[in-house]
Amino acid sequence: MGAGQRVVEREELAQAPNTKPRRQRWFEYQKPIPVVWSLLLGISVWVLFFGMWELAAARGWIDTLFMPPPHQVLATLYTMIAERGFLSDIGISIYRILLSFAMACAIAIPLGVLMGSFRTVDAFFNPFVSAWRYLPAPAFIPLLLMWFGVGEGSKLALLFIGVIFFLITLIMDHTRAVRAELIETAMTLGANRWQILSTIVLPAVAPKILVSMRQMLAVSWTYLVIAEIVAATTGIGAVMMRGQRFLKVDEIMAGILVIGMVGLFFDFLFRLAYRVLFPFVANGQR
């Protein structure tokens, strides 16, 4: 086949009618979509949700005593913040979450990585950690109240035991999944055990650890609300509980709204941190 023939073919191809870029389609299996699109879609689901709700309230399809419309919830949220110091309740809830979560991570990350790396550490701690995972944390509330009283201690303790054992297990599993070849490669390059832990295992699991943290922080909020509903005078959960006592449905909903928004904000922070810290992770694997 001569080169001339190939050139002709290519010219024909260029003139062919159907060489236009393929139409962008809405539904493609697992293909990424434009950022603007995903942003718009993400916003529109909320617009739709609140719009329907507002509509249902305006038309009288729902009882507004038990389900006040979104604009009323927003108005209530505003007065709560402006006149009743709701911001400080939000602040104290966030403080409880962050402090207990930081303590849980400070233990779970080193322990999980060590358990995933060394079978001896695993054999010692795993029976203990696994058993705890099956004990529902709220079952300890009566005990915690007796030990720590109604102060900060009992709330922090509940949040701590609520997430730490899951966090340890997740991190351990991710560490165990670090490919043996990576470790063996480092060994044949002369790395000792400590160097392998610090230069191979830790950086290899770091992205997975961050993802686990993101997932468990969401669980943390569940325990926060439980803790604050059961025994607290401050915090978002306590405010919601008071709302229930006085039949203030809009205040309960304002609390839920705030938890959702703060949760979304932390999720965003984690995603941002992931992008900044781990630019090397291929886009498809994020």
Next chain:
Amino acid sequence: MPPKSFQAASPKLAVRGVGKRYRLNGGKTIDAVHDVSFDVMEGEICALLGPSGCGKSTVLRMVAGLEDPSSGAMFLDNAQIDGPHKSRGMVFQRYTSFDWMTVQKNVEYGMKINGVSKADRGAQADHFIQMIQLSKFKNAYPCQLSGGMQQRVAIARTLANGPSILLMDEPFGALDAETKWQMQELMISIVETSKVTVLIVTHDIEEAIFLADRIIFMSRHPGTVRENMVTEFKDGRRFSSHEEMIEAKGFHEIEKKIMHMMRDEMRNDREEALQEC
């Protein structure tokens, strides 16, 4: 191929009566390899060839120190092998790029943990990155490279660490045919310039003949050395391209001979299977 005078000298790597027995679940044991002995000379490329499951990887991993032999001993430069060491760097079949490091940092890794100064490291890495023709990509992350490129990085990373012997376990097994050729030809040029001794595992007959100055053919059940051949038809030099090899006198003879051995192994295997029934 190394000059004849080397062959009389003491071997670079000496494997002496090495066996490996694995204990299976349930208390039974199997001899993965049994009484394996061979020598690799300084500057030689030696290929471990044989059917799947004959214990090639097991032997290589024992030489790397990643696995302890159940019997026998191995010596590198007359020192007994005991555990992994930077003098015996290994390249695996699966990609082993450290994803969180750029190409440059990957290649520098071994030197860094062994305390080579930053300036020396940089210069050495540059040299090897150039050798594997990835200078343009030295600041890229591995996820941006193709499989063949990543494997080149692994080779450069191992060589830059200055090993006495380069160990490779089917390093091109996962690559497509064309990339494989390129890599094999690149390997020859790298070995010619860096004079490193190589022990490479493969089950690809052509690859073994193209690369190796010596081929150790292993048979199965238990895995042991069946034949230790020097590729004499190459007449003391290495080929720089596959065409050159195919046209060389004696190539087809050695290829046929190895194919027969391979076929023979398959037949033995079938007979064994029948007997077990």
